Amino acid sequence: MSKEIFSTKNLLALGLIILAIILRFLPHLPNFAPITALALFAGVYFRGYWAYLLPLSAMIISDVFLGFHSTMFFVYFSLLLTVGIGTLARSKKKPATIIAGTFLGSILFFVITNFGVWLTTSWYAPGIDGLIKCYYMALPFFRNSLTGDLFYAIILFGAYETASFTIKKHAKEALWQR
Secondary structure: OOHHHHOHHHHHHHHHHHHHHHHHHOOOOOOOOOHHHHHHHHHHHOOOHHHHHHHHHHHHHHHHHHOOOOOHHHHHHHHHHHHHHHHHHHHHOOHHHHHHHHHHHHHHHHHHHHHHHHHHOOOOOOOHHHHHHHHHHOHHHHHHHHHHHHHHHHHHHHHHHHHHHHHHHHHHHHHHOO
16 A cells, blocks of 8 residues: 555545534534535645545445435535636635635525525426525525634634644754654
8 A cells, every 4th residue: 555545634524524424414503514614625625536536425325324415416516616716726825715715605505505405306396486495595605614614724723733833844844853
């Protein structure tokens, strides 16, 4: 086995996937979950397929147990777009950029997934009136999504940046002591 498989970044990715899966199984408010924040985080800190693999694998693995549904394509698509937001935010990684990316990811999730609910279920009438009602009825879930996304984004980005700063500080101190 290659040492690269056990790199710090790969172990972090695996840990985040496991954490996201566990959090989806714990009792929580509807849509108060770490997945969208994880997608943004993955886009900022991971490159290539890893960025997309993190949120998708967490969703697919947990959906095996929680159940698949007619709007999965829309959920997964919105997560991929949020990874894209993260990759755009990578070069301007500041708190304001991350918060804006979190808001944008939450809004995309709301718009795309509720369009999917309207399109693939019989819950709402066809036509613009049914679509508007679908979005209106989903507003309480949007509040939970946005709150959860902000909460988990603060946790993920804050913990990662704090750990990175601490590691760099200790590495610098170790160099001075030589």
